[in-house]
Amino acid sequence: MANHANSGMPRRLGEATSSTEVPAALESHPLGGRRLVVRVGDGEMPLFEDQPILDSLRSPWHGLILEMHHHRGCEIPVHDHETLCLHLQTGGQVDMDWFCSGKTGRTRSVPGSMMLLPAGTRDSVIWHGSTQRMVAGIEPSLLKDAAEQMGIKGLFDFNLKWSFRDQQLEALLNEMNREMRSGFATGGLYGDLLGMALSVGLIRRYGELSHRIPSFKGGLSRPHINRILGYIEENLSDGIRLDDLAVLSSLSRYHFARSFRESLGETPYQYILKKRIERAKTLLRQPRTAVADIARSTGFSDARQFARMFRKITGVSPAEWRRNA
Structure with missing residues (x-):
C-alpha cells in the first residue's frame, strides 16, 4: 500500500508516517458498531478523526450505520472501504482533492452534494475547509439481499462518484437523520423500510447489473391480506418487523412492501401506526x-x-x- 512519503500528500496532524501504522490499534467493529471505520494496512481507523455529532449506535437498523459529522479541514490518508460509503453534505462549501486508482481530481462540495464510494475503493482525500455531512455505511450483504428480493441476479458493483446530486437519496438520508434525532422513535419496522428504500434506490440508479431490473405487478391475494391484517391486530403491542409480515405472504420483503401498498394504498408502517392510534383512542x-x-x-x-x-x-x-x- 502506498504511503504519504510516496504520494506527496501532507499527513493528518498527529498521524504516523506510514499508512500501515494505525493510531492506538483501533479495535475492529462490525458495521452497526460504535463508529464507521475504514481499513488502513492491517488495522482500522474511524473515517473521520473527530467523534460524530450524532450516530446510529442505538438504532434498530440492520446492516446500516449513519453518522453526522462537522469536521475541520483535514486529510484522510490512503484507506480501503470494506462497505459502500455514501456521503451527503448538509452544510458549508469546500474544495476536496481526491486520489484514487492512480487518478487525482478536485471537486467543490456544497450542501446537497453527494459522494458514492463502493466497497473495495482505495482512496485518500484532502478537505480544504470545514464541512458538515452525513455519511452512511451499507454492508454488501444488505445490498445483496435487496437485489435478490428485487429478483436481480448478477449485481456486481457500483459506479464510483465523487460528486453528484440525487433528490430521492437525499430525502431518504434526511429522513434517517430525523430518525436519529428523535431517538429512533418510530421503531424497527420503519427502519426496515428506510433501509430497503435506500438499498433499492442505490441499486436502480448506480448498480452495474448484468440483467435488466424486472418489473413487478400485482397486489396481495385476499387470503394473504386477511392473514397479515390479523397478525398485525394480534401483535400491535409488539415490535412488528417487515420480515415478520413478508413471511406470512411468502414474498420477499421488497415485493411484500410493494404489494401491501398496492393492495391497501399505504405502507405497512402507515397502516400499523393508524391501527395503533385507533386502539389507543379506545x-x-x-x-x-x-x-x-x-x-x-x-x-x-x-x-x-x-x-x-x-x-x-x-x-x-x-x-x-x-x-x-
Missing part, C-alpha cells in the same frame, strides 16, 4: 387507564413517543383527546 376512553400503560399496550416505546405520534396523527395530545372524547 383505551383513552377508559379514564383509569394511564397513558404510559396505553403506550406500552399499543406498541410504542414509551409515553413520550406515544404522545408525539398521537399528536402527529390527530393534531392533539392524548390528554386533550381524552378530555374531549
Whole structure:
C-alpha cells in the first residue's frame, strides 16, 4: 500500500508516517458498531478523526450505520472501504482533492452534494475547509439481499462518484437523520423500510447489473391480506418487523412492501401506526387507564413517543383527546 512519503500528500496532524501504522490499534467493529471505520494496512481507523455529532449506535437498523459529522479541514490518508460509503453534505462549501486508482481530481462540495464510494475503493482525500455531512455505511450483504428480493441476479458493483446530486437519496438520508434525532422513535419496522428504500434506490440508479431490473405487478391475494391484517391486530403491542409480515405472504420483503401498498394504498408502517392510534383512542376512553400503560399496550416505546405520534396523527395530545372524547 502506498504511503504519504510516496504520494506527496501532507499527513493528518498527529498521524504516523506510514499508512500501515494505525493510531492506538483501533479495535475492529462490525458495521452497526460504535463508529464507521475504514481499513488502513492491517488495522482500522474511524473515517473521520473527530467523534460524530450524532450516530446510529442505538438504532434498530440492520446492516446500516449513519453518522453526522462537522469536521475541520483535514486529510484522510490512503484507506480501503470494506462497505459502500455514501456521503451527503448538509452544510458549508469546500474544495476536496481526491486520489484514487492512480487518478487525482478536485471537486467543490456544497450542501446537497453527494459522494458514492463502493466497497473495495482505495482512496485518500484532502478537505480544504470545514464541512458538515452525513455519511452512511451499507454492508454488501444488505445490498445483496435487496437485489435478490428485487429478483436481480448478477449485481456486481457500483459506479464510483465523487460528486453528484440525487433528490430521492437525499430525502431518504434526511429522513434517517430525523430518525436519529428523535431517538429512533418510530421503531424497527420503519427502519426496515428506510433501509430497503435506500438499498433499492442505490441499486436502480448506480448498480452495474448484468440483467435488466424486472418489473413487478400485482397486489396481495385476499387470503394473504386477511392473514397479515390479523397478525398485525394480534401483535400491535409488539415490535412488528417487515420480515415478520413478508413471511406470512411468502414474498420477499421488497415485493411484500410493494404489494401491501398496492393492495391497501399505504405502507405497512402507515397502516400499523393508524391501527395503533385507533386502539389507543379506545383505551383513552377508559379514564383509569394511564397513558404510559396505553403506550406500552399499543406498541410504542414509551409515553413520550406515544404522545408525539398521537399528536402527529390527530393534531392533539392524548390528554386533550381524552378530555374531549
